[in-house]
Amino acid sequence: MSYIGLTRVITLFCLSLVLAAGCAQKIVRPTPGPPQGTQQIPVGFPGQVQEAELQAVQAELKSVYFDYDSYVLSPAAQTDLQYNAEILRRTPNVSIVVEGHCDERGTSEYNLALGDRRARAVLNFMTTMGLPPQRFSAVSYGAELPVNPGHNEQAWAQNRRSYLRVSK
Amino acid sequence: MKALLTPRWSGRRSGLVVLTVWLSVCAAWCPPALGQMVIDLQNPNEAKLPIAIPDFIALGPAHTDGRELANILRNDLALTGLFRIIDGPPAQQSSADGTPDFEAWAQAGAQALIVGSFSVSGDQMTVEARLFDIAQKKMEFGKRFTASLADHRRLVHAFGDRVMEKLTGVPGCFTSKLAFVANSHPKEVYAMDYDGHNMRQVTWTQSVSLSPEWSPDGRGIVFTSYLGGNPDLWFQSLGGGQPQRISARRGINASARYSPAGDVLVLSLSFEGTPKIFLVTPQGQVIKRLTDGRGNDISPTWSPDGASIAYVSDQAGSPQIYTAPVNGGPSRRLTLKTNYNTDPDWSPRGDLLAFTARVDGRFQICTMRTDGKDVKVLTNRGTNQDPAWSPDGRMIAFVSNRDGKSVIYVMDARGEVQVPVSPIPGKAPAWSRSPG
Structure with a gap:
């Protein structure tokens, strides 16, 4: 990496930490849970990323949250994605499945399309941060896999999310 | 056109005939303009045809309940929103030769009547049912179905589909x-x-x-x-x-x-x-x-x-x-x-x-x-x-x-x-x- 590039990354990283700290109160953050999705993370081969490293990266990555019926990345979401991008730069062998999720309101099919757009918005943002697109795939779960099963504003805000799931 | 689409059941005309005409108009493939007029019926409740479906009669010993069979059909027809199910007193049975007591059913407020009977032989069930126009005192049609006992609900649904076809020109969807x-x-x-x-x-x-x-x-x-x-x-x-x-x-x-x-x-x-x-x-x-x-x-x-x-x-x-x-x-x-x-x-x-x-x-x-x-x-x-x-x-x-x-x-x-x-x-x- 060139000196300028390195400087830029460090600056961005520091900036993102500052921003993240500043914005932390504004978004609802569920406590980190086990990996979501329907698939188990496949067992790798010797020489690939160690399971412990994967889990460490997973624990570091932040979910980002969306407004109702929106796939626009808020400034807070962009800050968290910059933070995620920095982690992923340090772990080049880790691939990411970007999950798009919605709250329960609205119809399943429309939410599936909305979750697709959310996942792609995150994926596209990560590639604009300079990460190689082949490290990412996007999958929409619509409203099918809520993290909070409640039927209220707080639950809905936690469920309108994109989760970055690590894979090898 | 509008008058045709707003029937009144209180007259001495045959309710069944009017219903048939009206439902046929509804059922035909209509361009949007016609469909709109059907939906615009001023008082849909008044357009419901009062129909009686007494418990089906068991011909011989049977494990199945004649009330359950009649309920399948009552439920089917009520769900279309086109019928009002009349609860007639149980004494209003058919006469020995199978002719219903039209006067009694008319007194109960029914304008159409479905009389059903069933028999079981081995694991086979036969259902026979007939649709009557009470004002005209005549049978519109009758049908007999036989199938396995486990399929008995489908037999009754199938008769309901034919009732809808007879009255509207389009078969019902009760077997779907x-x-x-x-x-x-x-x-x-x-x-x-x-x-x-x-x-x-x-x-x-x-x-x-x-x-x-x-x-x-x-x-x-x-x-x-x-x-x-x-x-x-x-x-x-x-x-x-x-x-x-x-x-x-x-x-x-x-x-x-x-x-x-x-x-x-x-x-x-x-x-x-x-x-x-x-x-x-x-x-x-x-x-x-x-x-x-x-x-x-x-x-x-x-x-x-x-x-x-x-x-x-x-x-x-x-x-x-x-x-x-x-x-x-x-x-x-x-x-x-x-x-x-x-x-x-x-x-x-x-x-x-x-x-x-x-x-x-x-x-x-x-x-x-x-x-x-x-x-x-x-x-x-x-x-x-x-x-x-x-x-x-x-x-x-x-x-x-x-x-x-x-x-x-x-x-x-x-x-x-x-x-x-x-x-x-x-x-x-x-x-x-x-x-x-």
């Missing part, structure tokens, strides 16, 4: 089936009779299923599943066996619907970046893309002539319903009021679209004409979603949580009669095309 997705983990596809009986599990994916759709022959279901980790399109035969993958492109492969001719699927694919409406072969080969622009396009439905589709797009900032010709041409926005309109389903009669709209903060089932006008809100309690027309265009299946859990409901096309049918919580009902 509903598929839906269970609200459980895993989310599998189930199928049942349209009235909720004989439910059985169709998929065994151990995954999340979405948007089931019956194959045109009624022998299989296409659905979206995460069986392969991505929302792909699969086909599951009702005869069992492994599911077959139809479309597994990057992104979503969702909301597939067979064309009226059954030779093409329309669905939403996002492998090009944004969810767009595509036509594919039943094997999943892309024929062409139907929509473009920057919006999420999802939930297509065919017009019964196969010339157009309606679908949902958020290209104007919120989900709205659009139509587009299948052979090319500009799309047109139909919904103008409220900022959330989804899940269109085009009536098999062609005159109406059912859809889900957010009304005063809650989702409700609505209908509108195919030009977007004459919006009617059919539900008002709880959250109501996922409308699906019956194959005869007389009923709508949908999901409601009005009494707690979300279950599948069925209502008539005007929303007068609304009843829960699925034994378990579920969503995304799909109505079979041909009688199952």
Whole structure:
């Protein structure tokens, strides 16, 4: 990496930490849970990323949250994605499945399309941060896999999310 | 025309004859202008035909209850919203030669009468039923069906289908089936009779299923599943066996619907970046893309002539319903009021679209004409979603949580009669095309 590039990354990283700290109160953050999705993370081969490293990266990555019926990345979401991008730069062998999720309101099919757009918005943002697109795939779960099963504003805000799931 | 469409049952004319004429007009394929007049009936309650269906008579020893058989038919006809079921006193039986006591039934307020009998031999059941016009004191038609005892509900439904055909020119849909997705983990596809009986599990994916759709022959279901980790399109035969993958492109492969001719699927694919409406072969080969622009396009439905589709797009900032010709041409926005309109389903009669709209903060089932006008809100309690027309265009299946859990409901096309049918919580009902 060139000196300028390195400087830029460090600056961005520091900036993102500052921003993240500043914005932390504004978004609802569920406590980190086990990996979501329907698939188990496949067992790798010797020489690939160690399971412990994967889990460490997973624990570091932040979910980002969306407004109702929106796939626009808020400034807070962009800050968290910059933070995620920095982690992923340090772990080049880790691939990411970007999950798009919605709250329960609205119809399943429309939410599936909305979750697709959310996942792609995150994926596209990560590639604009300079990460190689082949490290990412996007999958929409619509409203099918809520993290909070409640039927209220707080639950809905936690469920309108994109989760970055690590894979090898 | 209007006078013809607003019958009064109090006159000395035969109610059955008037009903036949009126229902025939309703049932015929109408251009939107005619459909509108049918819907505009000033007092739909007055148009209901009072019909008596006494308990079926057992001819010989039988384990089955004649009341249960009559209840199947009572429920069928009541659900169309076209009949009022008369509770006649039990003493009003037929005379020895099978002729009903017309005077007594007329006194009870009935204008039509169905008299049924049944007999069981081994594991076979025979049901015989006759429809009478009480004012005319004559039998309209009679029918005898035989099938295995386990199939006894279908026998009665089949007679109900013929009653509707006799009175309206279009067979009923009482032998048709509903598929839906269970609200459980895993989310599998189930199928049942349209009235909720004989439910059985169709998929065994151990995954999340979405948007089931019956194959045109009624022998299989296409659905979206995460069986392969991505929302792909699969086909599951009702005869069992492994599911077959139809479309597994990057992104979503969702909301597939067979064309009226059954030779093409329309669905939403996002492998090009944004969810767009595509036509594919039943094997999943892309024929062409139907929509473009920057919006999420999802939930297509065919017009019964196969010339157009309606679908949902958020290209104007919120989900709205659009139509587009299948052979090319500009799309047109139909919904103008409220900022959330989804899940269109085009009536098999062609005159109406059912859809889900957010009304005063809650989702409700609505209908509108195919030009977007004459919006009617059919539900008002709880959250109501996922409308699906019956194959005869007389009923709508949908999901409601009005009494707690979300279950599948069925209502008539005007929303007068609304009843829960699925034994378990579920969503995304799909109505079979041909009688199952």
